[in-house]
Amino acid sequence: MTSSSCIVIVGAGVLGLCTAFELNRRGRSVVVIDPGEANASAVAAGMIAPAMEAAIDDASAERAALFRASRDLWPDFAQAAGITLARRPAEWRGGDAGGIAARMRALGFEARMNGDRVVTDEDYQVDPGLALAAMKAVLGDAVVTGRVEAVARVGDSWRVQTDRAELLTDAVVLATGAERAVSGLPRAVRQRVEAIQPIRGQIGSTTQALAAHVVRGPGAYVAPMGTGVVVGATMEPGRRDTAPDAAAGERLVQAAWWVLGRTPEPLEIEWRAGVRGATADGLPLAGAAVGGPGLFMALAPRRNGWLLGPVVGQVVADAIEGRAASPHARALDPGRF
Template identity: 80%
Template sequence: MTSSPHIVIVGAGVLGLCAAVELRRRGRSVVVVDPGETNASAVAAGMIAPAMEAAIDAASPAHAALLRAGRDLWPDFAQAAGIVLARRPAEWRGGDAAGMAARMRTLGFQARLDGDRVVTDEDCQVDPGQALAAMRRTLGEAVVAGRVEAVARADDGWRVTTADRTLDAQALVLATGADGAPAGLPEAARRLIEAIQPIRGQIGITKQSLADHVVRGPGAYVAPMGPGAVVGATMEPGRRDTAPDAAAGERLLQAAWRVLNRTPGTLEVEWRAGVRGASSDGLPLAGAAPGGPGLFMALAPRRNGWLLGPLIGGVVADAIEGRAASPHARALDPGRF
């Protein structure tokens, strides 16, 4: 079967779906090819947390501004896509609380210091399962199942081949996470994808509620997730395996109890692991890709895929439409490498 959408997006994680929703909002014909496996976007806490992330990473002012800009796009995007955006305080406990508060304030974020606790109202959260499902509902039949076997230049765009269909499109967006490059990709784009570093992350989902807002501290965080909670998270560069690690889970639980300042108790925990991608400078690859016209990337967000999803979707859509780039597009340009 052959069809001809204007744009084909390969990958149905947060970046691929955010780009598709944004393009659909602009009236574009889009098809998202979903390989079907559980992706790293589902193995996440859904943090939209510029203040905490910037402080934890000792981000530069420019990086903090990028994270803030990503957060600021979420209310409108969530409403358009049917995503529930939870606005709750976020708290840091233990460790260098005064230092955390100072870093947040220096970067322009509001923070309240109370002993060994820092509280900010700058951050929010989505439930990744609900958010992914909402975007898929918004896109409807535009999301198709299949694993891309090859891509190739066509006369006026790109040809994407799966086991049961061929898609000819004017533009091709690679949102393939930490996966390898599809066969047939131009060499310059393939090299960029092969340079993406895999980072394994493990979280635990509990049936029991542990906190009514996000609580972070040395070694762990705890956040509401549905009727229960999510405990996370490891960051293990260079690993691609996704089988949960019992020892890593136990370390996370012990750190979580310390963060909560509670005596360890019995929990039912479902451990999950996923693999994210990161570029060498820690920033995503978003926009026009090397290798010829009509090729674009939405890749390598490290641990900020949910936070930056709508911003990256907008950067990719602007590039496809030839619009003036947003103020943050240059920092994400795949051509910087």
Template identity: 90%
Template sequence: MTSYSSIVIVGAGVLGLCTAFELHRRGRSVLVVDPGEANASAVAAGMIAPAMEAAIDDASPEQAALFRASRDLWPDFAQAARIALARRPAEWRGGDAAGIAARMRALGFEASLNGDRVVTDEDFQVDPAQALAAMKAALGDAVVIGRVEAVRRTADGWRVETDRRELLADAVVLATGADGAVLGLPQAVREQMDAIQPIRGQIGMTTQALAAHVVRGPGAYVAPMGKGGVVGATMEPGRRDTAPDLAAGDRLVQAAWRVLGRTPEPLEIEWRAGVRGATADGLPLAGAAPGGPGLFMALAPRRNGWLLGPLVGQVVADAIEGRAASPHARALDPGRF
């Protein structure tokens, strides 16, 4: 069976769904195709944390400005998509607290330092499960199950071949995370996708609430999640396996108790692992792909998928519609490599 959709988005992780929702609220017809399995966007703490991420990664002023710009898109985006946005303090404890605070302030973020603790009100958080479900609900039957096997150029657009049907589209957005390139894509696009580095990340979901807000420190973070909490997270470059590593989990829990300054106690915890993609500069590929007209990318945000989702969606939607690019589009342009 062959059907037509103006814009087909391959992948229903945070970048794919943010792009789809941005286009949807601009009145564009979209279809999101996804295998329906758990993806890395669900194995996350939902951090929208420009201040902490910029300080921890020693980001450049340009990267910090990009992080802040995407954070500032979140309140309107969350309201439109009915995503619950938590706006509460975020804290760093222990380690180089003075250095963390100094880097935040140098990059233009507010931070208060009290001994070995740094507190900022610049960071937000979402519950990934709720946020993904809200965007899917808003898109309705525009999200369909299917495994894309090939994407091929046609005389006047693109043909997306899935295991269930064939789709014709004017534009295709590749939002496939760290997955390799499917058949039929232009060589330049295949090379870019093959260069994406997989990074395995593991988190633990606890039934107990361990902190009222995000608390970070050397080796771990703890954050509220639903009625419980989340402990994270590993960053393991080069790994694609998703079976939980109990030894790594034990190290995270021990580090979490040290960060909280509490005596360890038994936890009911479910370990999950997902695989993210990362580029050489740590920023996603967002915008027109180097493979001909009508092909776009929304890929490889490293650990900042939730932070950068609305900005990536805006950049890709602007490129599809031929609008003037946002000031940060060049930093995400797939053609920069």
């Protein structure tokens, strides 16, 4: 198969699919190359949590504004994509609750104390598996299974060689997470991809309904998912292995029981691990790639891929279409380093 009119998006995690969905609803033709294996976006709790994330990381006012702006895009985005958006309280228990509440309020987020706990209504959640499936359903045949083996500049276009087909396109979006650089990328682009740090994250799921809303605390969180909950999550820089670690799982479970304030009891938990990418400042690379005309980036969101998906999609789509940059494009500019 050869195409010269479609925008090729390499990767089918949350940032790749959000970008594809945004372009699709602007009337642009896209092809998403999906490796067809579980990615870090699926191994997640689906938190869209600007208030908690900003407070936990002691974020700047500018970063908090970016988090809030992307969260505010979610209701319309979810409705258009057929994604169920859970809007329920999120809670922080123990470990400097007063400081967490103060930082939320200082950044303009609503927060209230409930005894020694902090509660906010600013954070949302999606089911990652269902949300990825919903976006793929809307995109339909535009999502194709394959693995990109190489890219090459051909005149003013790019040739994308997969293990199943060859495509010719004017625009390629690299949405490859923490994967190694694709062969054939210009040196400047390859260097930026290779500078992305892999971070392994382990999360567990159980059918036991331990919490009706997201509960966070030092060392763990418990979040509703399906008929049960997920317990997470580790952040292990430099690791690319995805085999579950029993010791790490036990530490998460013990921390989760402490956060919940409950006596430990036997749990049947299915553990999974994924590898996400992170930049030096913790924000994704989104926009035109430096040193590669016709190349764009939508990758490396650290732990905020689900939160930042819609704003990344808009920033990348604007860059491809040559529109005026959004107010948050500079913060995500791949050339900022």
